[in-house]
Amino acid sequence: MFRFSTLSLPGALILAGLLAPSAHGQAAASLPERAVRRDIPMTNAIRRAHAAGTRDSTGRPGRNYWQLRTDYSIRVSLDPATSRLSGQESVVIHNTSPDTLRQIGLRLDPNIFLGNTPQAAPWVPSEITDGMVVSRMSVDGRNVNLTPSRPGGGPQQAPPSEPRATGLNTTVARVALSNPIPPHGRATLEVDWSFKVPGGPGVGHRMTMRWADTLYQPTQWYPRVAVYDDLRGWDPELYLGPSEFYNNFGRFDVRIDVPAGWIVSGTGVLQNPQEVLTPAARARLATVLNTDSVVTIVGPDEVGPGSATAAGDRLTWHFVADTVNDFAWATAKQFVWQSLRATIPTKGPVPIHMVYLPDRAQFFRDAGRISRHALEFYSKLWFPYQFPQLTLQDGPSAGMEYPMVINSNRGAADHETAHQWWPMVVSNNETWYGWMDEGFNQYMNILSAADAGSRAPVLDNLGQSYGRVSGSEAEAPMMWNANYAGPQFYGFTTYSKTPLMLSMLGGIVGDSAVQRAHSEWGKAWLFKHPSPWDWMFFMQKALGRDLGWFWYYWLFTTESVDGSIQDVRTAGIRTTVTVRQGGQMPSPVVLKVRFAASGPAIRPMQNAQMTDSVTAIVTWPVDVWFAGSRTFAAHLMFGARKIEQITLDPQCRFPDSDPSDNVWPRQPARANGDTPAQRPVACGS
Numbered sequence: 221m222f223r224f225s226t227l228s229l230p231g232a233l234i235l236a237g238l239l240a241p242s243a244h245g246q247a248a249a250s251l252p253e254r255a256v257r258r259d260i261p262m263t264n265a266i267r268r269a270h271a272a273g274t275r276d277s278t279g280r281p282g283r284n285y286w287q288l289r290t291d292y293s294i295r296v297s298l299d300p301a302t303s304r305l306s307g308q309e310s311v312v313i314h315n316t317s318p319d320t321l322r323q324i325g326l327r328l329d330p331n332i333f334l335g336n337t338p339q340a341a342p343w344v345p346s347e348i349t350d351g352m353v354v355s356r357m358s359v360d361g362r363n364v365n366l367t368p369s370r371p372g373g374g375p376q377q378a379p380p381s382e383p384r385a386t387g388l389n390t391t392v393a394r395v396a397l398s399n400p401i402p403p404h405g406r407a408t409l410e411v412d413w414s415f416k417v418p419g420g421p422g423v424g425h426r427m428t429m430r431w432a433d434t435l436y437q438p439t440q441w442y443p444r445v446a447v448y449d450d451l452r453g454w455d456p457e458l459y460l461g462p463s464e465f466y467n468n469f470g471r472f473d474v475r476i477d478v479p480a481g482w483i484v485s486g487t488g489v490l491q492n493p494q495e496v497l498t499p500a501a502r503a504r505l506a507t508v509l510n511t512d513s514v515v516t517i518v519g520p521d522e523v524g525p526g527s528a529t530a531a532g533d534r535l536t537w538h539f540v541a542d543t544v545n546d547f548a549w550a551t552a553k554q555f556v557w558q559s560l561r562a563t564i565p566t567k568g569p570v571p572i573h574m575v576y577l578p579d580r581a582q583f584f585r586d587a588g589r590i591s592r593h594a595l596e597f598y599s600k601l602w603f604p605y606q607f608p609q610l611t612l613q614d615g616p617s618a619g620m621e622y623p624m625v626i627n628s629n630r631g632a633a634d635h636e637t638a639h640q641w642w643p644m645v646v647s648n649n650e651t652w653y654g655w656m657d658e659g660f661n662q663y664m665n666i667l668s669a670a671d672a673g674s675r676a677p678v679l680d681n682l683g684q685s686y687g688r689v690s691g692s693e694a695e696a697p698m699m700w701n702a703n704y705a706g707p708q709f710y711g712f713t714t715y716s717k718t719p720l721m722l723s724m725l726g727g728i729v730g731d732s733a734v735q736r737a738h739s740e741w742g743k744a745w746l747f748k749h750p751s752p753w754d755w756m757f758f759m760q761k762a763l764g765r766d767l768g769w770f771w772y773y774w775l776f777t778t779e780s781v782d783g784s785i786q787d788v789r790t791a792g793i794r795t796t797v798t799v800r801q802g803g804q805m806p807s808p809v810v811l812k813v814r815f816a817a818s819g820p821a822i823r824p825m826q827n828a829q830m831t832d833s834v835t836a837i838v839t840w841p842v843d844v845w846f847a848g849s850r851t852f853a854a855h856l857m858f859g860a861r862k863i864e865q866i867t868l869d870p871q872c873r874f875p876d877s878d879p880s881d882n883v884w885p886r887q888p889a890r891a892n893g894d895t896p897a898q899r900p901v902a903c904g905s
C-alpha cells in the first residue's frame with residue numbers, strides 16, 4: 221500500500237531537544253551511567269522455532285523449515301446489476317507441518333464491510349454490505365455445520381462428530397474438523413460463497429472496490445485459508461483495516477465469468493486468449509515483447525462484445541498462477557488495455573499490462589514506463605523479478621499491491637511494483653511486521669528514484685532525523701504488532717522508520733554492504749515466510765558484525781543516540797574531543813576534522829581517513845560505550861596542524877534530537893555578516 225505522508229514529525233517533539241541530560245548519573249558512582257543492551261530479545265515463539273530447527277541463528281530457513289501450501293481452484297461470476305460476486309472454490313490444504321491440524325483457519329476479510337466488526341482505521345467502509353456470505357462448506361466431502369450450537373475442535377477436545385464452522389461473521393473464522401489432518405496429510409476444503417463488491421464515495425485503499433456498475437477491483441474477495449506456521453500456529457489476527465496480510469503460497473486456477481465486452485485482468489497468466497479476445501487483440505499482444513514501444517491491445521474506440529472482446533453473452537476468463545500468496549483482478553465495461561515490455565536480467569522480456577478507463581489516460585501515460593524502470597532496477601538491486609507479467613489496474617483503489625497486480629496509476633507505480641519483491645516473493649507477516657515490506661519498500665524507492673533521475677541516492681540525514689521523533693509515548697516499537705501501532709504512529713512505524721534505520725546501518729557498514737546483504741537475505745527466503753529475527757540474524761552474519769545492540773534499540777525500543785561534542789581541548793599535539801551520548805541507543809563515534817589549509821604536516825592516524833588535503837574522518841567503534849559511560853574522550857593525534865572545525869556524525873546517520881551541538885566550535889546563530897564558515901554544516905563527509 222502507498223501512503224502520501226511518509227514522514228510525520230509531531231511538532232511538539234522538537235521540544236524534546238531542549239531537555240538537556242542531567243548530571244544525576246554521577247551520584248551513584250558504582251552503577252554505569254548507561255546500561256547498553258547488546259543481545260537480540262527472543263520471544264517464546266522464536267525460541268521454540270530455533271529449538272525445533274525450523275529457523276536458526278544463521279537467519280536462513282532452518283533444516284526443518286516447513287510452510288503450508290494451499291492450492292485454489294475458484295469459479296467466480298460477476299453480476300453487475302447487483303454488484304455481486306458468486307463463487308465456488310476448492311482449496312487443497314497440504315499439511316507440511318509436523319502437527320495434526322484439528323482446525324482450519326479462514327480469513328474472511330469482506331466481513332469488515334459488515335460495519336460491526338472491529339476496525340483500527342479512520343477510513344470506515346464506504347458501503348455496509350452483508351460481508352462474506354458462506355452458503356455451503358465441506359471438508360473432504362463432509363458437509364460443515366455453518367450454525368453449530370457449540371464450536372468444538374479445541375486442542376483438548378475430541379474431534380466433533382461433524383465439521384463445524386464458527387466466526388463466519390468475523391474476519392477470522394475457524395472450521396473444527398471431525399477428521400483432523402495428520403502431519404504430511406492433506407484435505408480439500410470446498411466453499412460456496414457470495415460477496416457484494418463495496419462501492420460508494422469511500423476513501424482509503426481496499427475500502428472501495430468499484431465505480432458504480434462499470435468498474436470492479438475485487439481484492440481479498442474469496443475465503444482464504446489462514447497461515448499455519450511454526451511461530452504462532454493458526455494466524456489469529458483480525459483484519460482491522462490498516463495492517464495488511466499474511467497468506468500461504470500455492471497455485472491459483474481461477475475462472476472469472478463476466479458479461480462479454482468486459483475486459484478482465486488479474487494475477488497469473490491468461491489461459492484462454494482464443495476464447496475471450498478478438499483476433500486483432502491477440503495479434504497485437506503477440507508483438508509486445510518485440511518492441512520498446514507501448515502497444516495498444518484494446519483501444520478506447522473498441523467497445524463491447526466482438527470489439528473489445530470475443531463475441532457472446534458472457535465470457536469466462538481463465539487465469540493460472542503457479543506459486544503466489546494471493547490473487548486479485550479487475551474488470552470494466554470499457555477498459556483501454558495497453559502493454560509494454562520490461563527486460564529482466566537473466567530472464568529476458570516480460571509484459572507489463574495497463575487497464576484503465578478511457579477518460580483517465582493521463583494517469584497512465586507514463587505509468588508503464590515507471591513500472592518498467594522499477595522492475596528492471598529492483599531486479600538488479602535484489603534478485604530478478606519472479607513473475608511472468610505485471611498488470612497496473614485502474615479504479616478507486618490506487619495504491620495497493622497483489623501478486624503480479626498493482627492497483628495503481630503513475631502515482632504509486634514505483635512503490636507498488638517494488639512490493640513484487642516483498643511481500644509477494646519474500647512473504648513476511650505484514651499484519652505484525654508491516655515494516656518488513658512497507659519499510660524496506662520506502663528504502664528501495666529512494667534508490668529507485670535516484671536511479672531514474674541519474675543521481676546518487678541521498679541516505680544521509682535520514683538516520684539522524686529519527687532523533688526528532690524518538691521519545692513519544694505514542695510510538696510503538698517496530699517489533700510490536702502493527703495492527704495495534706495506533707493511528708498516530710502506524711504510518712511512521714510501518715513506512716517511514718525503516719529507511720531511517722537502514723540509513724544508520726549504512727553509516728556503520730556502508731550503504732552498498734547493506735544492500736548486498738539484504739539482497740542475499742531475499743534470495744535465501746524466496747517464496748517463504750521470514751520473521752524479523754531471521755532478518756536480524758542473517759544481516760549481522762552477512763555484514764560480519766555483532767549488531768545485537770543495533771537491532772535491540774531500533775526494533776525493540778524507541779530510543780535515540782542524542783550525541784554531542786561537550787568539549788575540545790588541545791595540549792601539544794593531542795586534541796581531546798569529549799563526546800557525549802544523552803540517549804539510550806549507542807552508536808560508533810565518527811568525527812570529521814577540518815584542518816587549517818597550511819601549517820605543520822598532518823600525521824596519519826590508524827582510525828582516520830583523509831577525504832581531501834584538509835579533512836579527516838576519524839572513527840571509533842560502538843564498543844567504546846559498552847562499559848557504560850555516557851562520555852568518551854576521543855584523542856586526535858594529527859600533529860601540530862591547527863584544527864579549525866570538528867563535526868560529530870558528519871553524515872547525519874545517528875538519531876539526534878539536536879544536531880546543532882555536534883559541531884565545534886559551536887556555530888553562532890545566523891546574523892548579518894554571515895560568512896561561509898558560520899553556516900550550518902551540511903550532512904555528508
Ligand SMILES: [Zn+2]
Binds near residue numbers: 221222639657661
Ligand atoms: Zn506499500
